[in-house]
Amino acid sequence: MTLGIQDAIRFWTLTWLLHHIESASVDVAQGSPYPSPRIVILGGTGVGKSSLANVLLGRDKGYEDPQRRGCFTAGSGIDPITTSTCPEVGTWLSSNWPVTVVDTPGFGDDITNERKVIDELVDVLKNDIRFVHSFVIAFNGESPRMTSSLKSMIRLFEKMFGTEFWKNVILEVTRWSYDERSMSNRESREETEATWTKEWNNKFHSLFDIPANLDLNAVFIDSFYDPKSSREQLQFGTYTSTLWNFTVNVKPFECKDIKIALTELMEAQEAIASLKNELIKAKDGSDDMCVFWSVCFNPAQFGGFGGVMMIMGALLGGGSLLTFQNLCCSSENQSSKIHIEIQSDDDDDDANEPTNLDDYDEDDFRVVYN
Template sequence: MLEANDGTYVVSALGGVGTGKSSLLNAITGEYTFETGDGTDAKTLTVEGKIKEWRFAPSQQFCHLIDTPGLVDSNIQDRHSIQEMTRYFKSLENGVSAFFLVFNINDIRLDAYTQNMLILFHQLLGKDFWNFVVIVFTHVDEDFRDDLEDNMDAVTASNDGFVAEIRRIYKLPRSFQPSVIFTSTQNVRSSSYTQRHMRELYMAVSLYETRNNGKRFTCNWLRQILTIPTEEQKSTFIKDSIKDAWSSVSNACQMQ
């Protein structure tokens, strides 16, 4: 069993149900590490972390991969999932190198539900969260790549693209230029196309480590949780914060 050390990259996949989070982490490891579903019902139900080698990195690199349940909508189940994620993240001494926000390229609308999900992360984790975000689009399979050109352009369009919209909605500075990776998660062992994208993803994380001067993501909220003496009090505090963040999400929606 591998153990994390200071050089181990810590990465987590976040996003809606069935977008390919578990498949993406599996592609990084080159093996079936996390269970995957069929994209309809939620498959990953708990937060799970594994330390593995980044299989197609240019040099040997270990990574602590954290798979999370897909968020479904603003409801009790999501609150529970976020509570579980918090429990896991607060136990990470070295912080997080990067969060992969995972979307399916066939569904690139920044709909209300996606916006709510992002507002919630923003509220709980703070603005600094965005400095650690890599945006990953799955389902860009090699055979269909040409047909998906329009969708890819719509993501990166500088004025009204997906990334520009995120910048506008969350009032992020122009310097918010996240790495955006378009990939397939399929057949990584045999497909040099998928392998190339896993290297690209690795380079994005490595770039963030350099850009953030080796400082990994943690935030006041997570630090605050660590100082609370008992597990029971921690749990109440986490629940209350999520409730507060959620009500500000609902208020924001009512105002729209």
């Protein structure tokens, strides 16, 4: 398909503007090895961040980093290639305009390495880059859903950078090709750049803390565009110009206050670990025995305490028994040594013998001690 005269004029006009527009950015850190403007590319694993970073620096999309730093090398499979946060100094689209592009690892691919990724990202931005003009959050245009991992990633950015960073955010939709087949498929779904931008702005405003009067810009830069196609070349020029103009005109975001944060999954794991520790402590303390409602002992301590109490009880019991015997039982012992004898006569006059105890006189009784 060939372009008409109007399209051709538009293409060459945009090309001329792209190469002659004056940069409105100010180098906010004089003497820094990283010239302004500074662009940080964020996103999930496999969305095409490294390919985009290379293309913006005027390199081939399949460029491989000769220093093997774990960045600026595009992957071809599902395994992540970018493992480090790397700033790279170059020129915008091979022009004379200096630029710093920061390639970052994808989030959501390996929870065990995620903390390291976050720590390094914060360190590089806070201590090396210091100011960021634009945060480019890349999305896969072939995956239109707001997944849980995507929401977690963006909430992480909010925690790290604060809500002010939204003023420096621009969305990039990758895998949005402008070949005949891709355009026809989107047309059948009634999907356009405008509908995508509106739909995702609505999603973002409903899920995240974005100022109500702020609509996020979106660009559709196809890193894999065919340079032989005038239409694809035109779209590439249009959206790279949009990104550049946004970047050089926005107030730089200061990174001094960014902080290390945890992803929602990491927070959940830490909460689970904390609960496990509490359960272990509760289980270990469930056998403790308490006395006097305040002093508690574990089984070993309570055993020792019980032994001492048994000895004390035996001593107290023995002493009490002796005391009781002295006080209560001494009369019984003495009664066994005392008996009373009743005197009676030995005559044969039984008729006059007393028959009741009351009939005896006191002289008839005699106490005998053994």
